[in-house]
Amino acid sequence: MANTALGRLAGKRAIVTGAGSGIGRASAQLFAAEGARVLAADTNATAVAETVAAISKAGGTAQAAEADAGAEDHVKSLVARARGLGWARRILRKRRHQRRPRPAL
Numbered sequence: 642m643a644n645t646a647l648g649r650l651a652g653k654r655a656i657v658t659g660a661g662s663g664i665g666r667a668s669a670q671l672f673a674a675e676g677a678r679v680l681a682a683d684t685n686a687t688a689v690a691e692t693v694a695a696i697s698k699a700g701g702t703a704q705a706a707e708a709d710a711g712a713e714d715h716v717k718s719l720v721a722r723a724r725g726l727g728w729a730r731r732i733l734r735k736r737r738h739q740r741r742p743r744p745a746l
Contacts, residue, residue: 651676654728656719658710661688673701680723682708682715 655672659665661683669681673696681696683689686707696703706722708715 648676653677654680654723654726656680656682656723658682658708658719660692661685666692669703670696670699670701673703674699678728679703680706680719680726680728682706682710682719684709 650672653676655669655677657665657669657672657679660669660679660681662685665681665683666688669679669692673679679693679696679702681689681692681703682705683692684707686705689705689707693703693705704726706719708719710716
């Protein structure tokens with residue numbers, strides 16, 4: 642990531658939820674590749690740790706957090722952790738699981 646970074650997010654910080662897989666993981670990796678420091682969060686601690694390891698291996702900067710973006714107390718905790726790191730709000734990327742209504746029978 643460091644070699645191909647365009648740097649559009651250099652000096653920025655990002656909290657990315659759902660970062661353990663799929664679009665959330667891809668977003669965290671892209672933000673890091675673009676130079677952002679990433680606080681990657683997911684309900685699956687193992688998966689989000691793998692995301693952070695991949696970002697670090699590629700030369701990016703990230704930290705893992707186990708959190709559920711659907712729980713207000715978890716989100717407040719993430720924001721508090723980011724502020725504790727000296728981060729001001731810059732980017733918030735939330736991936737929300739969409740539940741499709743089932744047809745009534």
